[in-house]
Amino acid sequence: MSIPIQYYINAFQQLFFPHICCGCGADYLKDNQFICASCMHMLPETHFLDKTGNPIDKIFEGRIPVTAAGAGFYFYKSGLVQHLIAQLKYHQNKEAGKFLGRCLGRQLIATSRFNSVDLLMPLPLHPKKEFQRGYNQAALICEGIKEVWPKPICTKAISRLIYTQTQTQGNRISRWKNMENAFWVVDPAYIKNKHILLIDDVITTGASLEACGNAILSVPGTKLSIVTAAYTV
Structure with a gap:
């Protein structure tokens, strides 16, 4: 029995341009896969x-009027989701953000809580931080969401005014204080009378999302929902 020429082409490509799982390093992926089936099965969905x-929802309860909120996956120390987000934020792996976005998009399609959303908005980075990183990781997540849940992405209405260092070590009160007046409305026309879905990679205290949400809600007629790829437990 003759072996199809495509077999040799695929073998050559895998030898010199290996396509491996971003989670475990396995090399038995299809061309359109980002992680293998085993890692996909291990992703800890929240079902939130x-x-x-x-x-x-409860993080923002009593603080800011949010129509609906949720997160796609649990963020565990040394877990697969932490690894994917580290790849996204610190190792220039843009596809990790789009992959997480596609996962979120499929989850959003499966629920009716976000049906009235008009626009996707990535949490803005300060221009200095975005220049240092080369991109906004939340924007890549939005791009992934849009691939499976076609909503417009808005990046021009809100800007980050204050540069803050990473807040992973701060407590809840210090994070909120750091974020006071951190965002401002550049052009309200983009979001007036719109339901905005604000997107970020990970949520802990929600201080940055709350501050940006307040800026969004200062525009007449806006509604706010919030979704992140992961939730720190």
């Missing part, structure tokens, strides 16, 4: 998006 009163 379709539940009112979930832990992400």
Whole structure:
């Protein structure tokens, strides 16, 4: 039995241009896969998006009027999701953001809580930080969402005014104080009378999302929902 020429082409490509799983390094992926089936099965979904009163809703309860909120996956120390987000934020792996976005998009499609969303908005980075990183990781997540849930992406309405260092070591109160007046409305026409879905990679205290959400809600007629790729437990 003759072996198809495509077999040799695929073998050559895999030898010199290996396509490996971003999670475990396995090399038995299809061309359109980012992680292998085993790693995909290990992703710790929260199942929050379709539940009112979930832990992400409660973060903002009594602080800012959020229509719906949720997170796609749990963020565990040394876990697969932490690895993917580290790849996205610190190792120039843009595809990790788009992959997480596609996962979120499929979860958003499966629930009716976000049906009235008009625009996707990545949490803005300060221009200095975006220049240092080369991109806004939240914007890449939005691009992934849009691939499976075709909503317009808005990046021109809100800007980050204050540069802050990473807040992973700060407590809840210090994070909120650091974010006071950190965002401002550049052009309200983009979001007036729109339901905005604000997107970020990970949520802990929600201080940055709350500050940006307040700027969004200062524009007449806006509604706010919030979704992140991961939730720190």
